[in-house]
Amino acid sequence: MNNRSGSITVLGSAGGVAQSFLSILNSVLTDKLDPLYPFLITCKLYLIDWKQKDLSYYQKRFPNLKDHIVLREFDLKDTAIFSKHLVESKTYLVVDLSWADTIEMVTCCDDLGIAYVNTALENTWVDENEDIFEGFPLAERMEQFEAKKNSFKNTSAIIGSGMNPGVVQWMAHELMRKSPDQLPDGCYIVEKDTSFYRDQNEAKQNVVYTSWSPECFLDEAILSYPMFMKQGTPLYLYNQPYELQFHVTLGDQSFSGCLMPHEEVYTLGRLYNMETGFIYQVNGHTTQLIRDNLSNPNEIWDFEMKVLDPNDAPLSGEDLVGILLVYEDKERFMYNVMNNEDVFNKFKTNATYFQVACGLYAGACSLLLDKLPKGIFYVDELLVETENQYGNYLKQYMKAFITGENASSEGLILDRIKKWN
Incomplete structure (x- = not known):
């Protein structure tokens, strides 16, 4: 991705994984050789959550990002508001750490040709009908996502780029x-x-x-x-x-x-x-x-x-x-x-959230820096089917x-x- 003007949008920004990912981004701006530095130094960082934290929290916790952060608070179930945000903010990458429905979020990104990465599959309908799928909730999430996966032709997306999966x-x-x-x-x-x-x-x-x-x-x-x-x-x-x-x-x-x-x-x-x-x-x-x-x-x-x-x-x-x-x-x-x-x-x-954030960082770098084709990739598919530097990006923060x-x-x-x- 050569166009570095625009913004990165982080969904679920008040959660634990997001705090770890933002800690990495805070570190990125101290190292001009970091692969993400050229993107982060020029972009706005839109943080979205349905129950947002105060701006002062983010500025104190991530001081290097204070001039880049813009806060938004709304429910991602309203995909019209989400799509409008993506257009108005000129978002080129969505980092989804929310519990919003993965299919709905990817659909919005696919409609607009925006890159997307997350750490796990989410499905609000399965969550709301746990009694029906008791014993097999992940199987149902996988089945529903697989039924849609090949229909997305206009985005490059990496699904499940945390620690495990990722x-x-x-x-x-x-x-x-x-x-x-x-x-x-x-x-x-x-x-x-x-x-x-x-x-x-x-x-x-x-x-x-x-x-x-x-x-x-x-x-x-x-x-x-x-x-x-x-x-x-x-x-x-x-x-x-x-x-x-x-x-x-x-x-x-x-x-x-x-x-x-x-x-x-x-x-x-x-x-x-x-x-x-x-x-x-x-x-x-x-x-x-x-x-x-x-x-x-x-x-x-x-x-x-x-x-x-x-x-x-x-x-x-x-x-x-x-x-x-x-x-x-x-x-x-x-x-x-x-x-x-x-x-x-x-x-x-904590250690667990930071491990997840390392995988997320690698996925974000791959979407922005590697010439990935359009389509949806799990990390194992990404490694087999594309030319990428995922492992090198991963080692930037996961050393051993x-x-x-x-x-x-x-x-x-x-x-x-x-x-x-």
Whole structure:
């Protein structure tokens, strides 16, 4: 994209991911060699939320952006107002971190030829009819989006460019690229998130604490069935996720987590025709809370929910996210791990949100700097089907990746299954 006049619009600007993304943009303006610097130095940054924060909040938190920020407050369900904003603001890139309907937002961008990137699929109709889709909400979101995906011809859009989905597809692509003649039997996205309050007395009983949206976490943890892909087909275990554990080893890292549905499980499993799954461990407090309420998990929706925000109280722990490729006689892995204290000292956010923001930054750079064709791309499709520098952009802020190999294999999903004691 050669035209640098105009603006970037960020949706859901008052949320946690947006705060992390804005922290990165705040840093961009201190480095003239940053890939986004030529765009950011000349553009307006429109921040939209249905319940907007005060301008003083953004100016204090992101001082380098104060001359670029313009605030708007309206409900994105009103797509006419949104489209009018896009035209009047001369927006050339929409960064969607809201809970607005993805199909509706992409439609508006496609109508006007505006680039678009987000971190996850959202569907307001599915959200409003959870009882109908209980057990399978992500499957319905994917099905509805897939039905529309190829009809968008006038935008270049990257769907799901956060950490997972997002960076993990790049990790899988990088590992498989090193051994192109040997397709793995399985590819598992793995996450161990030990983020919690440094002073555990800050925690209250019967509160769901997570390092990202608790509502979205519970969609995976208690509303959905455990799911994995095999031969391009989603398979479900008719258990609650927290009834089962699945063990993984990444060198000196070894842990068990729950099997949950995720966008990249679908896209990687379909693209490469290998078994895929997402194995996730969260902090012990929330794990135990769910385990204690397995007899009636719907009661958890009535509990207080809170994001672990280091601006409220200091956090300890870290978030490890990576990929495990499984072969008949070995396993190969790649992961990134970020420490909450280190991330907060530099970017004033938690490790999980910052990892997501790194993937978002890479997607934004690719849309603005790479010559991408028109169309809708998941990150794995972007890497396979286009000429891009996604990995180089990613490394601008996500510096460390640990890779290695296990000399033996623990097998595929059903080989790893274990009933929780």
